[in-house]
Amino acid sequence: MRRLGSIPRGFSLVELLISMAVFALATASLAGLMIQSSQMNKAQQMRADVQSNATTCLALVLQDLRSAGWDPLNVGIEGVRLPAAQSDSIELFADFNEDGDTDDQDEAVTVRRVADRIEWQRSTGGPWVTLAEHITNDADGDGTPEPMFDADAAVDPTEVGVRITAQSPLPNHRTGEYMRYTAEARVALREGL
Amino acid sequence: MTAPRQRRTRETGSAMVMAMFVLSLLTGMGIALLVVTEIEMRMHQADLRSKVVFYLAEAGLEDGRETLRQANNASANLGSLDDELLDAAGPNGRIDLDLDTLSVLYDADGQPVDFTGYGDDVPVRATTRLGDGIYAAFLTNDAVDGLADLDDTNDRVQVVSIAAGPGRSRRIVQGIIERHGVPEFPAAITILGPLPDFDGGSGDAKLLTGDDCNGAGVPGLSVPVAGVIGAAAEAEAELHIAFPDRFRQGIERGPDTVDDITGIIDPAWLDCNYLKSLALEVRDLADVVGDSSTPKASLGTVADPKIVYIEGDYDINVDVDGGGVLWITGDLHATSEFSWTGVVFVVGTGQFWRQMAAERGSYSGAFLVANIAGPDGVMWTADDCSGSDGVLGNADDPFGPGMWHISSFNRGTTEYCTASIADALDLFPFVTTEFRQR
Numbered sequence: 001m002r003r004l005g006s007i008p009r010g011f012s013l014v015e016l017l018i019s020m021a022v023f024a025l026a027t028a029s030l031a032g033l034m035i036q037s038s039q040m041n042k043a044q045q046m047r048a049d050v051q052s053n054a055t056t057c058l059a060l061v062l063q064d065l066r067s068a069g070w071d072p073l074n075v076g077i078e079g080v081r082l083p084a085a086q087s088d089s090i091e092l093f094a095d096f097n098e099d100g101d102t103d104d105q106d107e108a109v110t111v112r113r114v115a116d117r118i119e120w121q122r123s124t125g126g127p128w129v130t131l132a133e134h135i136t137n138d139a140d141g142d143g144t145p146e147p148m149f150d151a152d153a154a155v156d157p158t159e160v161g162v163r164i165t166a167q168s169p170l171p172n173h174r175t176g177e178y179m180r181y182t183a184e185a186r187v188a189l190r191e192g193l
Numbered sequence: 194m195t196a197p198r199q200r201r202t203r204e205t206g207s208a209m210v211m212a213m214f215v216l217s218l219l220t221g222m223g224i225a226l227l228v229v230t231e232i233e234m235r236m237h238q239a240d241l242r243s244k245v246v247f248y249l250a251e252a253g254l255e256d257g258r259e260t261l262r263q264a265n266n267a268s269a270n271l272g273s274l275d276d277e278l279l280d281a282a283g284p285n286g287r288i289d290l291d292l293d294t295l296s297v298l299y300d301a302d303g304q305p306v307d308f309t310g311y312g313d314d315v316p317v318r319a320t321t322r323l324g325d326g327i328y329a330a331f332l333t334n335d336a337v338d339g340l341a342d343l344d345d346t347n348d349r350v351q352v353v354s355i356a357a358g359p360g361r362s363r364r365i366v367q368g369i370i371e372r373h374g375v376p377e378f379p380a381a382i383t384i385l386g387p388l389p390d391f392d393g394g395s396g397d398a399k400l401l402t403g404d405d406c407n408g409a410g411v412p413g414l415s416v417p418v419a420g421v422i423g424a425a426a427e428a429e430a431e432l433h434i435a436f437p438d439r440f441r442q443g444i445e446r447g448p449d450t451v452d453d454i455t456g457i458i459d460p461a462w463l464d465c466n467y468l469k470s471l472a473l474e475v476r477d478l479a480d481v482v483g484d485s486s487t488p489k490a491s492l493g494t495v496a497d498p499k500i501v502y503i504e505g506d507y508d509i510n511v512d513v514d515g516g517g518v519l520w521i522t523g524d525l526h527a528t529s530e531f532s533w534t535g536v537v538f539v540v541g542t543g544q545f546w547r548q549m550a551a552e553r554g555s556y557s558g559a560f561l562v563a564n565i566a567g568p569d570g571v572m573w574t575a576d577d578c579s580g581s582d583g584v585l586g587n588a589d590d591p592f593g594p595g596m597w598h599i600s601s602f603n604r605g606t607t608e609y610c611t612a613s614i615a616d617a618l619d620l621f622p623f624v625t626t627e628f629r630q631r
Binding site for chain 1: 211229337351626
């Protein structure tokens with residue numbers, strides 16, 4: 001009776017096959033879910049990184065742009081210099097230490113986009129430092145970058161727009177496309193009377 | 194009876210394992226999403242806080258600038274900011290503001306409540322709450338005079354604004370504040386455009402002088418009585434000089450006091466778009482914005498000067514002894530005694546004439562006459578700045594002929610006077626000419 005009674009406690013081959021099939025199906029669907037979730041996470045993280053890259057870079061450029069032309073001793077400092085009204089570089093001048101010139105650190109800042117990065121030079125002749133990478137400035141994805149700076153005039157501008165489009169280093173796993181985020185702002189420049 | 198219970202127990206265990214596995218997977222996914230979302234949210238909040246506190250500081254600067262303007266306009270020394278600097282210095286009579294010590298005071302909940310670290314200085318704008326933050330604005334002299342110097346020699350000061358917002362965010366901005374200006378007036382009567390109708394009148398008891406305040410102003414400073422554009426305009430204007438001795442500019446007399454000012458006039462005066470934008474600014478700033486029906490009593494006086502902007506024609510048919518800035522976009526026609534201390538812009542149709550009974554009126558300051566209204570004679574229409582032919586983009590742009598014409602025996606004085614000009618322009622607001630974000 002004990003041996004006979006122990007037989008029902010095991011699984012038949014059919015039971016085993018069915019349970020394995022059910023388990024395999026459940027595992028497969030869960031694995032799919034896990035992969036999808038992981039991809040979503042990566043995409044979210046990528047989006048956050050791209051967004052942070054563009055907005056942080058914009059905030060840094062804006063801070064210098066807003067203060068361009070700071071000329072406490074009224075010696076006639078030119079605040080902003082652009083090669084053209086629409087360009088990928090800008091020179092910003094200010095006399096922060098109130099000595100009547102723009103020769104010191106942070107007083108003559110040049111910002112430029114070179115290939116896929118933005119870099120700046122914090123004083124004339126100083127080293128170029130990378131401010132942001134993976135910058136395409138191709139907001140519409142047509143393969144042609146838009147200018148980073150858009151002023152109302154090349155000479156003595158009164159308003160300058162800054163537009164930075166960052167792109168993810170890798171394409172999105174799910175869509176196969178690169179993620180882009182554009183941060184932009186316009187700054188009205190104060191001008192001497 | 195025992196065996197079935199054991200089987201049931203095994204089945205329950207397997208389901209539990211599966212459930213735990215699925216649950217842990219879902220929990221993991223949820224946590225991962227939460228982490229990413231939180232990172233994003235924090236990033237947004239930090240960005241928002243930074244923007245909010247910056248705009249708060251900028252609001253403080255603007256508030257301080259406007260408060261300063263109002264204080265100055267209400268003070269006895271309209272043309273000087275010394276009083277305001279003295280007020281800002283506080284009881285110890287010294288400006289103590291130090292950006293390194295200026296800081297924020299928080300309550301027990303971490304909310305900003307006030308600022309400290311500025312000695313006994315009196316903020317030009319005391320701590321003001323706006324939304325979730327606070328700001329205050331302080332006045333110092335500019336660096337040219339010395340930040341702590343109480344003697345403002347150049348009508349140029351600095352306003353420092355500090356703001357504190359949520360999450361202990363803090364921002365300081367600085368602005369150099371100057372009074373809104375206009376380019377220098379190159380003559381007592383400046384008539385822009387071709388072949389002006391200039392007539393100084395036929396009486397011999399008058400005086401038109403380019404000597405500053407008729408010799409009582411800046412020693413040696415003198416400008417042409419009438420400044421016109423181009424040799425032909427000069428020749429045309431000179432034809433209407435009667436009693437040459439009554440037209441004076443230093444040692445010059447008569448026709449020599451009318452000059453072609455092409456080379457010396459500030460180019461802005463020749464820019465039609467500048468004139469139009471200046472008109473709009475004056476209209477925005479004006480104490481009185483009116484039309485032909487505006488009572489003469491509402492114009493400024495010498496004792497109480499005003500900025501007055503009149504859209505369209507205006508007839509001075511009762512005696513007026515006015516002061517300040519007067520801008521007329523239509524014809525200005527005086528048939529009664531009309532005097533003005535300050536600046537008069539007849540910019541629009543650019544036609545001013547004074548007849549008969551107005552012969553005694555006197556002017557001190559400067560006149561600027563420009564016909565930019567186009568052939569329809571109405572400002573703010575499509576043919577503005579198109580000259581006489583109404584076609585934009587050709588050689589006769591942007592001015593039509595202007596008129597400054599006094600008929601008959603006028604016996605008044607028309608003098609260029611920097612003091613009168615300055616008093617009038619002191620009515621203009623302060624503007625932030627330079628800005629620094631710290």
